[in-house]
Each structure stands twice: as structure tokens, then as C-alpha cells.
Amino acid sequence: MTVVKILCCLLLTYHLNEGKQIKGNRAVDRVQRVVLRVKEPYVSSSVFRMFSEGEDNCTLDPLQLHTLTSCGFNSSNPIIIITHGWSIDGMLDSWVLRLVTTLKTNLIDVNVVITDWLSLAHTHYPTAAQSTRTVGKDIAHLLQSLQVHYQYPVRKVHLIGYSLGAHISGFAGSYLEGSEKIGRITGLDPAGPLFEGMSPTDRLSPDDAEFVDAIHTFTQKRLGLSVGIKQAVAHYDFYPNGGDFQPGCDLHNIYDHISQYGLHGFQQTVKCAHERSVHLFIDSVLNKDKQSMAYRCSGKSAFDQGVCLDCRKNRCNTLGYNIKKVRSGTSKRLYLNTRSRMPYKLYHYQFRIQFVNQMEGIEPSLTISLTGTKEESGDVPIIVTGNISGNKTHTFLIALDRDLGDLMFLKLHWEGSALWKNMWNRVQNVIAWGGRERKPLLTVGKISVKAGDTQERTSFCAMTNDGQHVEVSKDEVFVRCKDEAPRRNRRKHI
Numbered sequence: 001m002t003v004v005k006i007l008c009c010l011l012l013t014y015h016l017n018e019g020k021q022i023k024g025n026r027a028v029d030r031v032q033r034v035v036l037r038v039k040e041p042y043v044s045s046s047v048f049r050m051f052s053e054g055e056d057n058c059t060l061d062p063l064q065l066h067t068l069t070s071c072g073f074n075s076s077n078p079i080i081i082i083t084h085g086w087s088i089d090g091m092l093d094s095w096v097l098r099l100v101t102t103l104k105t106n107l108i109d110v111n112v113v114i115t116d117w118l119s120l121a122h123t124h125y126p127t128a129a130q131s132t133r134t135v136g137k138d139i140a141h142l143l144q145s146l147q148v149h150y151q152y153p154v155r156k157v158h159l160i161g162y163s164l165g166a167h168i169s170g171f172a173g174s175y176l177e178g179s180e181k182i183g184r185i186t187g188l189d190p191a192g193p194l195f196e197g198m199s200p201t202d203r204l205s206p207d208d209a210e211f212v213d214a215i216h217t218f219t220q221k222r223l224g225l226s227v228g229i230k231q232a233v234a235h236y237d238f239y240p241n242g243g244d245f246q247p248g249c250d251l252h253n254i255y256d257h258i259s260q261y262g263l264h265g266f267q268q269t270v271k272c273a274h275e276r277s278v279h280l281f282i283d284s285v286l287n288k289d290k291q292s293m294a295y296r297c298s299g300k301s302a303f304d305q306g307v308c309l310d311c312r313k314n315r316c317n318t319l320g321y322n323i324k325k326v327r328s329g330t331s332k333r334l335y336l337n338t339r340s341r342m343p344y345k346l347y348h349y350q351f352r353i354q355f356v357n358q359m360e361g362i363e364p365s366l367t368i369s370l371t372g373t374k375e376e377s378g379d380v381p382i383i384v385t386g387n388i389s390g391n392k393t394h395t396f397l398i399a400l401d402r403d404l405g406d407l408m409f410l411k412l413h414w415e416g417s418a419l420w421k422n423m424w425n426r427v428q429n430v431i432a433w434g435g436r437e438r439k440p441l442l443t444v445g446k447i448s449v450k451a452g453d454t455q456e457r458t459s460f461c462a463m464t465n466d467g468q469h470v471e472v473s474k475d476e477v478f479v480r481c482k483d484e485a486p487r488r489n490r491r492k493h494i
């Protein structure tokens with residue numbers, strides 16, 4: 001019996017080496033499986049390239065582990081593995097090298113590897129999406145080889161995946177055997193189609209690593225599908241500019257893109273918002289002094305009302321590489337606004353203004369200008385909508401590209417609409433006011449401004465007793481209230 005089995009094995013191995021398929025009874029099948037497990041080495045569909053200085057790369061062969069050291073792999077250092085997404089042209093996107101170079105030059109002592117799965121990514125989207133598990137297994141296998149041969153702790157691994165690459169990174173985490181989890185996974189605009197609404201095991205999810213963060217930049221629906229996934233998939237999910245679309249990516253920028261990228265300009269426009277996630281991440285590594293802060297919020301409209309600039313209980317965090325890795329049970333959705341170019345950071349301020357005993361039906365458009373110890377904001381228009389009667393406090397978000405420093409004073413200007421002014425003049429002409437000129441007034445109660453980055457709130461008071469009254473088309477200046485000395489020990493949330 002044993003002899004027969006051994007013979008069978010030999011025969012099978014022979015046939016397998018010949019590349020022939022054997023169809024037989026169940027017993028033979030079982031033997032074949034055993035042989036495959038013992039004899040067949042793991043065949044990776046993906047190629048791993050390690051980057052040394054500059055753009056030089058070296059292909060890693062997980063089966064020949066000496067290639068790791070000859071490629072410059074240093075097992076004392078963390079490893080970052082970058083995984084690209086679906087490929088239309090079968091070429092690596094230019095952001096890949098840009099991200100690699102940024103990481104290599106700005107982070108010392110780090111191993112940077114890319115997962116090249118172009119052969120599987122350069123197919124129809126559904127086929128490429130199906131291959132994400134396979135590529136995830138390839139990465140898990142690479143990490144397991146590192147564990148076995150270098151005692152490399154997987155918590156020193158950071159996977160960064162773009163689009164489909166984000167889900168691949170998630171699968172890598174879930175295929176990893178053993179109790180230890182990958183340290184961090186960053187999903188850069190994780191792909192939406194075929195993943196949105198799926199169970200956590202079928203997409204990137206917080207279970208896939210010790211810490212998972214995601215940046216959502218293109219979740220706007222087109223033809224019922226969105227390119228990026230809308231739902232939260234991480235411990236911290238960032239939604240820059242609401243996450244659905246990005247500034248500077250409108251079609252009218254196509255001319256800019258064509259002059260910059262030539263014929264790829266159109267493609268560049270299409271990918272602009274999706275790829276913004278990558279550039280936001282690069283920005284976070286490059287511009288250390290301009291870290292973008294994001295705030296937990298229920299949605300974009302609440303954020304734009306300025307009610308979410310709170311940092312207590314980890315309600316805010318830094319977007320990108322330098323995120324604070326605080327784990328929490330549930331996914332947190334964080335919002336921020338950004339510029340359209342690098343550096344992307346905007347400084348968020350919450351502006352609160354109370355109107356006292358107003359008449360009904362006024363929706364004044366105001367211009368605010370803030371002056372701080374470092375900079376001035378310039379004129380920022382706000383439109384007060386809704387009922388401003390009855391001492392109601394209105395809140396607005398102001399996002400500026402400069403840090404103003406400690407706020408010193410602010411100027412309010414009530415833009416009288418042309419209609420208002422004309423009407424007012426007519427009214428004045430028709431009705432005699434008994435010599436004393438009266439004008440429409442807005443009576444302002446409390447004004448305060450809170451800076452998101454420092455969490456400092458400043459209250460403003462009128463300079464004179466009369467100064468709470470804002471007239472149409474006139475500036476009114478409000479200064480720091482007397483009882484408020486600038487606080488020196490500002491709380492930093494970086």
C-alpha cells in the first residue's frame with residue numbers, strides 16, 4: 001500500500017512537472033493536493049520592487065531571501081509597501097515614484113517597496129477587482145517570509161494602497177496568519193465599485209491592521225457609481241472637502257492639465273480628485289510645518305457651518321503620515337477643507353455671531369476681516385440665512401490659507417445689497433424723518449472666534465458702547481474683550 005502511494009506521488013510529481021493535468025479518482029486527487037502543498041513553492045502573481053537611493057529599484061524574490069539584503073533591505077527598519085490600483089494603460093502611474101522618492105528622502109531608515117501587480121491590474125475593472133485577494137495573499141506571503149527568515153515583526157509594516165490597492169492591503173492583513181497584526185494600513189481613496197456596502201471581510205476594514213486610516217477624495221456618484229468608496233472603512237476616515245470632489249479638479253482645469261501633462265491631460269483631469277488622496281498624503285510628509293488638521297463631524301453641511309472644530313476626546317486628528325494612532329472601537333469620520341494645490345493646509349476658524357432683537361426677514365451678507373499677530377485674513381464674505389431674530393447665535397466656518405497668530409481684532413462690514421440701498425433711499429425720499437437721519441442697523445451681541453489648530457476661543461467686543469450697531473456699508477471694528485488677555489500657553493494639537 002505504502003509503496004503504491006509513493007509510486008503515485010512520484011508519478012504525479014512527474015506529471016505536474018510536465019505541466020500535464022491529471023484527472024482521476026478521489027484518492028489520486030487527495031494525493032495530488034498533498035504533493036502540491038509539499039512540493040510546489042508559492043507562486044506570486046505580483047512583483048515586489050525595493051527602492052534604494054533615488055529611483056533605483058531591485059526586484060525582491062521572497063523565495064531567495066538573500067535578494068532582500070542584496071537589495072538593501074535592513075530588517076531593523078520599518079517597511080512601507082505601496083500598492084497601486086487598477087491600470088488603464090498597463091504602466092505605473094507617475095505618483096508611485098513621487099511617493100517613493102518623498103518617503104525615501106524625508107523618512108530616514110525606512111525600507112520602501114512597491115507591489116507591482118500591473119499584469120493583473122491591466123484588465124477590465126471587474127477582473128482586476130477580483131484579483132485583489134490574490135495580490136493581498138502575495139503581500140501576506142512576503143510578510144510571512146520576512147517573519148520566518150528575519151524574525152521581522154509585522155507591526156513594523158505600513159501598507160499604503162491606492163484605490164483597489166487599498167482593498168489589496170486590507171486582504172494582505174486578513175490573510176496574514178498568526179496573532180500579530182500589520183502595524184498600519186493607509187487606504188488612499190479606496191475603490192468603491194464592487195466594494196461599497198460589502199461586508200468588512202470583503203473590503204478594507206479596521207480589523208485588517210492595528211491601525212487603519214483612509215482618505216476619501218472622489219466619492220461623487222457618476223452614473224450611479226462612485227470611484228471612491230463612500231462608507232467608512234478605517235479607524236479614522238478623512239473626507240477632505242466633503243470627500244466627494246476636490247478643488248482644482250473641475251473640467252475647466254483640463255487646459256492646465258493638458259499643458260502640464262500633454263496628451264495625458266484628459267486622463268489626468270479624470271483621475272484628479274481620485275489621485276488627490278495620494279498628493280494629500282505626500283503633502284503630509286513633505287510639509288511638516290503645515291500638517292492638515294481634520295475634525296470629527298456628522299457631515300459636510302454641519303462642518304461648513306463651523307460647528308465641528310472640537311478636539312476633545314480625539315475628535316480631531318492629523319491627516320496623512322503623522323496621524324495620531326489612537327484606536328477606537330468605531331470608525332470616526334473626519335472633515336477638513338483644503339487648498340487646491342500643495343501645501344493643501346487650510347486653517348479653520350469657527351465664527352460665532354449673535355444678533356440681538358432683529359426685525360424679521362433680513363438676511364444680511366456680511367464681510368468679516370480678522371487681524372492677528374501674524375497675518376490678516378482679508379475680506380471673508382459670509383451670508384446669514386434663516387431667521388436672525390430673537391438673539392439667535394449663528395455659526396460659520398472660515399477656512400484661511402494663513403495662520404493669523406493670536407487674534408487681535410475683527411472688522412464687520414454689512415454689504416447692503418443694491419436693492420436694499422435703492423429701497424432705503426426711496427423710503428427716505430418718501431417719508432420725512434424729522435431731520436434726524438435713521439438707517440437700518442444690525443445689532444450685534446456676542447462675537448467669538450475659535451481657531452481649530454490651537455483650540456483657542458477669542459471673544460470680541462465693540463470699541464464703544466454704541467459700537468454694537470452695524471450700519472449698511474460701514475465698517476465696524478471689534479476688539480478682543482478687555483477681560484481677555486491673549487493666552488500664552490496655547491494647547492497644541494499636532
Ligand SMILES: *[C@@H]1O[C@H](CO)[C@@H](O)[C@H](O)[C@H]1NC(C)=O
Nearest residue numbers: 049055056057058092097114
Ligand atoms: C526599475 O528599474 C528598471 C531598471 O533600472 C527600470 O527599467 C524600471 O522602470 C524600474 N521600475 C520602477 C517601478 O521604477
Ligand SMILES: *[C@@H]1O[C@H](CO)[C@@H](O)[C@H](O)[C@H]1NC(C)=O
Nearest residue numbers: 073074075076077108109110
Ligand atoms: C540598518 O539600519 C540601522 C539604523 O536603523 C543602522 O544602524 C544599521 O547600520 C543598518 N544596517 C545595515 C546593514 O545597513
Ligand SMILES: *[C@@H]1O[C@H](CO)[C@@H](O)[C@H](O)[C@H]1NC(C)=O
Nearest residue numbers: 359360361386387388389390
Ligand atoms: C422668525 O422668528 C419669529 C420669532 O421667533 C417668528 O415669529 C417668525 O415666524 C420667524 N420667521 C421665520 C421666517 O422663520
Ligand SMILES: *[C@@H]1O[C@H](CO)[C@@H](O)[C@H](O)[C@H]1NC(C)=O
Nearest residue numbers: 355356357389390391392445
Ligand atoms: C435678547 O437679549 C436681550 C438682552 O439680553 C433681552 O433683553 C431680550 O429679551 C432678548 N430677546 C429675546 C427674543 O430673547
